[in-house]
Amino acid sequence: MPSRPRKFDTTAASPVPTDWATFELPDAWPDLINWFNPRSLFLMLAKFTGHTRARVILPDGLPGMERIPRYVLQEFHNLPNGNYSKRICQGYATGFEPVMLGTLRDGRERLAKALAGANCVVDLGCGSGGCIPVLRATGVNTIWGLDPSPYLLQLAAKHNPEARFIHGVGEEIPLPDNSVDGVNVCFVFHEIPPLYLKRVLSEISRILSPGGRLAVLEPAPTQWSLSVSQLWRNYGWRGLYFKWLARHAFEPFIPAWHKLDFPALLRESGFTVLEDDIGCPFRVIIAKSL
Numbered sequence: 227m228p229s230r231p232r233k234f235d236t237t238a239a240s241p242v243p244t245d246w247a248t249f250e251l252p253d254a255w256p257d258l259i260n261w262f263n264p265r266s267l268f269l270m271l272a273k274f275t276g277h278t279r280a281r282v283i284l285p286d287g288l289p290g291m292e293r294i295p296r297y298v299l300q301e302f303h304n305l306p307n308g309n310y311s312k313r314i315c316q317g318y319a320t321g322f323e324p325v326m327l328g329t330l331r332d333g334r335e336r337l338a339k340a341l342a343g344a345n346c347v348v349d350l351g352c353g354s355g356g357c358i359p360v361l362r363a364t365g366v367n368t369i370w371g372l373d374p375s376p377y378l379l380q381l382a383a384k385h386n387p388e389a390r391f392i393h394g395v396g397e398e399i400p401l402p403d404n405s406v407d408g409v410n411v412c413f414v415f416h417e418i419p420p421l422y423l424k425r426v427l428s429e430i431s432r433i434l435s436p437g438g439r440l441a442v443l444e445p446a447p448t449q450w451s452l453s454v455s456q457l458w459r460n461y462g463w464r465g466l467y468f469k470w471l472a473r474h475a476f477e478p479f480i481p482a483w484h485k486l487d488f489p490a491l492l493r494e495s496g497f498t499v500l501e502d503d504i505g506c507p508f509r510v511i512i513a514k515s516l
């Protein structure tokens with residue numbers, strides 16, 4: 227019998243990690259269908275091309291399901307059942323880097339560089355854990371990965387046995403006040419409605435010790451707002467590809483993210499903005515907590 231994860235005790239000095247790597251997660255519907263059946267294949271194609279988007283269905287017995295906000299339960303990036311199945315998350319974990327044309331490595335390294343020297347870092351929205359080895363390579367001692375998807379947490383835990391993982395969301399981080407000196411956020415804030423971002427930033431500011439750093443990488447407005455000819459002139463075919471991707475990958479809150487004055491929100495939330503570098507395809511923002 228798999229052991230059930232314990233409830234978080236946010237008042238404890240340090241949360242008790244659950245062994246996500248070995249926890250037996252229930253199959254979600256994409257894990258149960260026969261992909262070689264022509265009907266299933268057709269259903270999946272319709273999903274991947276965004277023609278039959280539906281809400282995510284969580285299987286009975288999924289740990290922490292009561293903690294997952296409704297807005298998360300959408301088929302982000304046109305993935306069948308979003309980030310909530312074993313098969314799709316495995317495919318997502320291997321496909322993310324190639325879809326981003328290998329640019330992620332450089333982005334992750336920029337975040338890790340900004341957090342170098344930190345002792346304890348939270349990778350907020352860690353997904354399958356792609357940032358964790360890069361953070362470790364800069365010498366960070368303790369890394370916590372936090373994500374609402376148990377399926378992604380499981381992959382992250384399998385790939386990074388030395389890190390600790392917690393289920394949850396940025397709006398309610400199950401870590402004590404002043405307990406970390408770095409927070410890493412890679413491609414996460416644009417998936418959160420701006421209404422909740424204020425709450426997330428106040429949680430980050432709560433867990434960060436004074437002077438602690440927040441390193442953020444998100445999609446840039448460049449490929450979203452520049453015209454085809456401007457993108458071609460400045461970035462060549464890669465600029466055009468990222469424009470196409472920005473318009474076709476289902477990301478329900480991306481227009482709101484691009485309208486938001488994020489540096490202003492950071493300042494309102496008690497951070498000093500150290501860097502805001504807008505390139506293509508991403509934007510890197512480094513801030514320091516007061």
Ligand SMILES: C[S@@+](CC[C@H](N)C(=O)[O-])C[C@H]1O[C@@H](n2cnc3c(N)ncnc32)[C@H](O)[C@@H]1O
Nearest residue numbers: 351352353356373374375395396412413414417
């Ligand atoms: C595009 S993925 C990026 C994953 C990872 N950071 C990486 O670089 O590969 C976005 C991640 O944000 C997570 N996420 C969505 N809403 C969140 C929230 N409110 N708090 C924390 N993580 C969230 C998703 O579950 C998903 O793993």
